[in-house]
Amino acid sequence: xxxxxxxxxxxxxxTTRRSASMVERNVAALKxxxxxxxxxxxxxPVLYLLSIGFGVGRLIDGIALPDGRVVEYAxxxxxxxxxxxxxxxxxxxxxxxxxxxxxxxxxxxxxxxTPVRPFEIALGELSWAMVRGSAYSAAFxxxxxxxxxxxxxxxxxxxxxAVLTGFAFGSAGMALxxxxxxxxxxxxMASAQFTLFLFSGTFIPAEVYPAALRWLVxxxxxxxxxxxxxxxxxxxxxxxxxxxxxxxxxxxxxxxTVASRRMVGLLYR
Amino acid sequence: xxxxxxxxxxxxxxxxxxxxxxxxxARGLVKRFGDFTAVDGIDxxxxxxxxxxxxxxxxxxxxxxxxxxGCISPPSGGELRILGMDPVRDGPxxxxxxxxxxxxxxxxxxxxxxxxxxxxxxxFGVPRSTARRRAAELLDFVQLTERADSRVEPxxxxxxxxxxxxxxxxxEPEIVLLDEPTTGLDPQARxxxxxxxxxxxxxxxxxxxxxxxxxEAEQLCDRLVVMDGGRIVxxxxxxxxxxxxxxxxxxxxxxxxxxxxxxxGKLDGLGERVEVLPDRVLLYVTDGDAALAQVEAxxxxxxxxxxxxxxxxxxFLHLTGRTLVD
Ligand SMILES: Nc1ncnc2c1ncn2[C@@H]1O[C@H](COP(=O)(O)OP(=O)(O)O)[C@@H](O)[C@H]1O
Ligand SMILES: [Mg+2]
Numbered sequence: 295x296x297x298x299x300x301x302x303x304x305x306x307x308x309t310t311r312r313s314a315s316m317v318e319r320n321v322a323a324l325k326x327x328x329x330x331x332x333x334x335x336x337x338x339p340v341l342y343l344l345s346i347g348f349g350v351g352r353l354i355d356g357i358a359l360p361d362g363r364v365v366e367y368a369x370x371x372x373x374x375x376x377x378x379x380x381x382x383x384x385x386x387x388x389x390x391x392x393x394x395x396x397x398x399x400x401x402x403x404x405x406x407x408t409p410v411r412p413f414e415i416a417l418g419e420l421s422w423a424m425v426r427g428s429a430y431s432a433a434f435x436x437x438x439x440x441x442x443x444x445x446x447x448x449x450x451x452x453x454x455x456a457v458l459t460g461f462a463f464g465s466a467g468m469a470l471x472x473x474x475x476x477x478x479x480x481x482x483m484a485s486a487q488f489t490l491f492l493f494s495g496t497f498i499p500a501e502v503y504p505a506a507l508r509w510l511v512x513x514x515x516x517x518x519x520x521x522x523x524x525x526x527x528x529x530x531x532x533x534x535x536x537x538x539x540x541x542x543x544x545x546x547x548x549x550x551t552v553a554s555r556r557m558v559g560l561l562y563r
Numbered sequence: 564x565x566x567x568x569x570x571x572x573x574x575x576x577x578x579x580x581x582x583x584x585x586x587x588x589a590r591g592l593v594k595r596f597g598d599f600t601a602v603d604g605i606d607x608x609x610x611x612x613x614x615x616x617x618x619x620x621x622x623x624x625x626x627x628x629x630x631x632x633g634c635i636s637p638p639s640g641g642e643l644r645i646l647g648m649d650p651v652r653d654g655p656x657x658x659x660x661x662x663x664x665x666x667x668x669x670x671x672x673x674x675x676x677x678x679x680x681x682x683x684x685x686x687f688g689v690p691r692s693t694a695r696r697r698a699a700e701l702l703d704f705v706q707l708t709e710r711a712d713s714r715v716e717p718x719x720x721x722x723x724x725x726x727x728x729x730x731x732x733x734x735e736p737e738i739v740l741l742d743e744p745t746t747g748l749d750p751q752a753r754x755x756x757x758x759x760x761x762x763x764x765x766x767x768x769x770x771x772x773x774x775x776x777x778x779e780a781e782q783l784c785d786r787l788v789v790m791d792g793g794r795i796v797x798x799x800x801x802x803x804x805x806x807x808x809x810x811x812x813x814x815x816x817x818x819x820x821x822x823x824x825x826x827x828g829k830l831d832g833l834g835e836r837v838e839v840l841p842d843r844v845l846l847y848v849t850d851g852d853a854a855l856a857q858v859e860a861x862x863x864x865x866x867x868x869x870x871x872x873x874x875x876x877x878x879f880l881h882l883t884g885r886t887l888v889d
Contacts, residue, residue: 408734
């Protein structure tokens with residue numbers, strides 16, 4: 295029994311360590327130019343919140359939540375901006391940067407000659423993306439609490455939910471990136487991302503769409519993330535939040551599996 | 564200088580002296596890419612402490628073989644054991660004990676020279692302080708200490724190559740795989756690399772290298788296989804291969820004419836063998852000077868003459884009818 299279980303446990307430790315070495319590499323590669331890029335990822339959702347949340351909010355008396363409560367428009371929009379920021383932060387790292395390292399720098403070609411395996415590269419890159427994404431989420435939550443758009447207690451709960459959102463988008467983005475042939479393909483992805491950003495119940499409740507369209511919107515990952523984060527930050531969603539969590543966990547697992555399978559095929563030629 | 568000797572291969576003392584078990588053993592090893600067979604059933608054995616070479620022209624299947632040995636390319640057929648393990652099942656465990664210098668440098672462009680070594684060491688789980696110490700020693704070993712804080716991209720080709728070789732040593736590997744370690748380097752840079760590899764060999768590290776330079780193979784390899792079209796066409800020590808497949812000396816004749824062919828016919832009966840190249844005729848003989856006297860006695864007046872010892876190039880030419888580097 296011990297001999298059966300022990301190697302597995304040891305391997306888990308090994309996987310963790312080898313993924314961490316990938317993260318370490320990214321920390322070492324962190325140079326000054328990068329910081330500007332990092333800051334832009336935080337500023338963007340705050341600008342949206344200020345311009346739309348408060349700007350448009352001034353024209354609207356309030357907005358009704360599914361449970362009937364009416365809240366200020368900014369309160370409604372802020373959790374969606376949090377979700378979008380978690381999505382953008384994770385995607386930036388696992389799509390554009392990941393693709394560049396994979397196809398142009400040939401970084402992973404060097405790494406596979408070590409004991410680090412493709413799955414561990416994927417996990418390491420995703421974890422690194424989440425270091426970045428989590429920093430955005432924490433900063434944005436701080437802004438929300440300061441502006442009175444949520445409470446401190448809710449923000450503490452919202453943080454892991456935002457991190458989970460990042461993991462789901464990060465791993466899905468990485469999986470998609472393994473299918474990309476050139477930078478042009480990323481234009482498509484950017485369009486898809488922007489469409490999600492506009493229509494995932496971010497600025498208007500999904501309830502206003504016709505039934506067929508609404509169904510389509512509700513299965514998208516950003517909708518589920520917005521739904522979850524709005525639940526946590528504002529309340530009123532009930533047990534549906536649990537479904538969102540399961541959905542995002544499943545997406546994370548699926549993305550990682552597809553990404554590492556594809557990497558095995560592409561790297562171990 | 565002597566400090567460098569401690570850098571690599573501390574493990575070798577633990578190796579039983581009596582054991583001649585091969586570190587690498589391939590039987591009927593095959594690599595296919597779609598319908599194309601790049602490696603066509605080769606048998607290879609590499610023993611502890613030897614420097615083993617794959618000599619062959621471009622496209623012979625050398626890199627494909629090296630990648631399979633490096634456990635980053637699954638064999639399409641045959642049997643392969645490395646350090647007694649199966650490369651497909653035990654890839655990470657084998658790779659932990661290998662050092663790899665691939666044909667094309669894939670250094671990390673976002674890191675400095677030194678960070679390239681320390682970061683790579685971390686992939687092997689080498690503790691941070693050890694990684695730093697080893698990086699410093701290895702930079703000294705490949706004479707790059709002055710460039711420690713430089714990025715990779717401004718380095719010359721020779722420097723990048725040396726850094727890649729240093730990187731292959733951060734985990735104190737038992738076997739170092741070098742795919743064309745000096746291709747594209749100028750003569751001076753090549754000699755520096757050879758000198759470092761020779762030193763590794765002296766430390767008891769097993770070297771496996773590929774090359775299409777016969778002088779490189781002769782300089783570095785205890786034993787080699789000549790590859791062509793995915794197959795092994797000859798095997799042995801450089802000396803033995805030359806003795807077996809060529810004569811002691813070669814008389815090179817260049818005739819001042821459009822075609823060397825016309826003159827080749829007039830050399831019948833001289834030497835063991837005649838090879839006609841586009842620009843010269845090679846006469847395989849035991850005594851080059853004596854043969855030259857005979858050529859002149861026949862009234863032939865070559866424009867240029869060279870008497871030299873046989874090399875692996877001649878072995879390759881004899882075995883395949885083609886020159887090694889075109
Ligand atoms: N990934 C690949 N896909 C298809 N063909 C390949 C691939 N790698 C190598 N080949 C082909 O296999 C043959 C042997 O290549 P290689 O092993 O690189 O030879 P060498 O290293 O001796 O020059 C070449 O004809 C090459 O084009
Ligand atoms: Mg090659």
